[in-house]
């Protein structure tokens with residue numbers, strides 16, 4: 001049976017077949033999502049296209065063409081038809097960036113960091129505090145904002161704050177690293193976990209003596225960058241494809257989608273280039289054997305700090321983007337569970353594997369915000385029907401409302417972590433080392 | 446003046462004095478061996494030289510500078526490279542990458558060069574890769590550059606470790622039982638390799654070795670340790686005739702001394 005499938009795959013993976021298959025998924029997926037914007041199945045079909053592109057033997061030019069077609073034309077158009085998809089993909093990109101960053105720390109350098117969400121929070125709160133009216137409310141108690149409060153900075157400062165988010169998060173990474181890197185393994189995990197909580201609790205309580213974070217209520221409204229005419233024009237260009245004139249909210253969604261796409265693109269390039277360099281090799285060497293690494297002249301503390309800083313910076317950038325996208329941040333968004341979620345993505349995809357963690361982030365995000373939700377909806381539909389569970393004759397109506405799969409995120413994270421650790425510790429797309437042209441292979445023949 | 450000079454180096458683990466008053470020197474350009482029964486303190490002595498342990502007492506001078514208080518990476522930067530008794534490779538990196546890690550100190554590329562793939566970066570990487578290939582050939586590794594280090598057989602792994610140490614272009618190479626676990630043919634090759642390293646690259650070699658054929662065949666000078674102390678030193682002929690050495694070995698069981706540790 002197994003060989004049947006692998007033979008079939010081999011046949012499908014030769015000649016022009018891969019291109020045909022990729023196009024088939026692309027076209028069928030696009031049409032079915034277009035006609036049926038609510039169907040999860042249609043959406044999943046479409047999302048299979050990039051997976052096919054990654055795995056099958058297709059000419060690079062064709063890959064790039066299909067990929068760009070999907071990312072730049074199809075997804076925005078479909079996304080405006082069902083705004084939820086842009087949101088899903090935006091979140092996939094956000095979490096992919098987080099996973100790429102955490103992958104540097106855990107996957108490459110082997111440092112178990114359970115407080116990674118803190119860096120995300122730093123980036124988000126940086127823009128939240130300066131990009132909202134919060135600076136004018138420093139002396140007022142939460143909830144009692146005077147009507148004349150002004151935005152502190154012009155919305156265009158947002159662009160700078162993406163970079164500031166990078167810098168601040170990197171700095172936090174170093175500040176955390178300095179005391180923490182003396183401890184190893186489990187201890188490091190505990191200390192970083194504590195650090196993550198400290199940042200969240202600070203956000204929760206820094207509404208006194210100066211109201212910096214507005215406490216548990218969070219900060220809103222946070223400004224979005226003003227969109228120049230070009231983007232408006234793009235919106236108009238989309239009109240015939242979408243079937244109506246896109247609203248401002250829709251255009252903003254497309255804008256954030258593209259912004260996230262650009263950042264994730266940069267993150268991939270940076271992570272890939274770091275990995276394949278003196279710095280990345282030093283990180284991996286530290287992960288593999290600290291004693292040997294230091295004997296080769298690698299300064300452990302410096303390189304570990306660099307890993308913390310580099311990893312944190314990805315989260316910092318995405319934090320600022322997230323704050324602007326939501327126009328709202330609150331401490332709740334930065335709970336320990338997010339750190340665990342990102343860890344789950346990294347482990348599911350493959351520690352140290354850049355394509356792996358992107359896949360992991362996409363899969364877990366999809367599972368989280370769409371598949372579980374859909375399942376919940378399905379259950380609640382059943383509850384309202386007269387159907388019974390066969391054999392045991394249990395009416396769905398009597399099923400407890402407490403049983404809501406969307407609330408079982410933690411369970412799902414836990415299950416994924418356990419199953420992966422037992423059955424496939426190197427992840428779904430395990431890390432592979434770059435193969436070099438060594439030129440001696442042929443002599444051996 | 447000796448290349449490496451230690452004076453009364455003492456290293457204790459709690460009540461155990463693993464290295465006791467070691468006064469020892471290595472002349473530049475020589476191949477020097479340290480021998481001694483199991484547990485004599487040889488590896489511990491290496492670890493104090495390379496900064497893994499800080500000695501409780503004594504001085505260590507390398508190229509007329511003190512190594513005391515330096516971290517292992519700083520010691521490495523002064524020109525000392527080493528291999529380990531129980532091979533320590535970066536198992537899930539390729540053979541070539543292991544050797545590139547050995548060049549860490551010499552490579553000058555920074556984060557900005559790396560991210561923007563500057564000309565400097567590309568040239569340096571190309572150059573490093575070529576050097577790594579040369580080193581693989583030099584130590585006799587063929588067609589394994591892209592293999593993961595952990596997948597190589599034992600002898601191959603020993604070679605990688607040596608190539609990785611050579612990649613740092615050291616002045617002094619410390620080898621901790623480099624032929625342990627090798628068959629006589631492999632040991633023979635290893636001896637030739639060590640000679641070439643010294644003769645062609647001018648690298649001074651200090652090694653710990655149990656295999657007497659290797660020790661006597663290659664060393665120009667031998668120090669013998671027992672219970673943390675240096676009990677004898679001299680040329681191979683002198684050591685062979687030294688009463689205390691024979692006692693140290695035979696008295697504590699020649700079998701143990703010849704046991705080849707992995």
Ligand SMILES: Nc1ncnc2c1ncn2[C@@H]1O[C@H](COP(=O)(O)OP(=O)(O)OP(=O)(O)O)[C@@H](O)[C@H]1O
Nearest residue numbers: 458463481482483484485486487488489490530706
């Ligand atoms: N980290 C350590 N902590 C405590 N004791 C140690 C430590 N390292 C070594 N020792 C002890 O110090 C003594 C010297 O050990 P060392 O490894 O230096 O011996 P060696 O001469 O290299 O022996 P071998 O030939 O077996 O490699 C031994 O008694 C050993 O048990």
Ligand SMILES: [Mg+2]
Nearest residue numbers: 487488489530
């Ligand atoms: Mg030893």
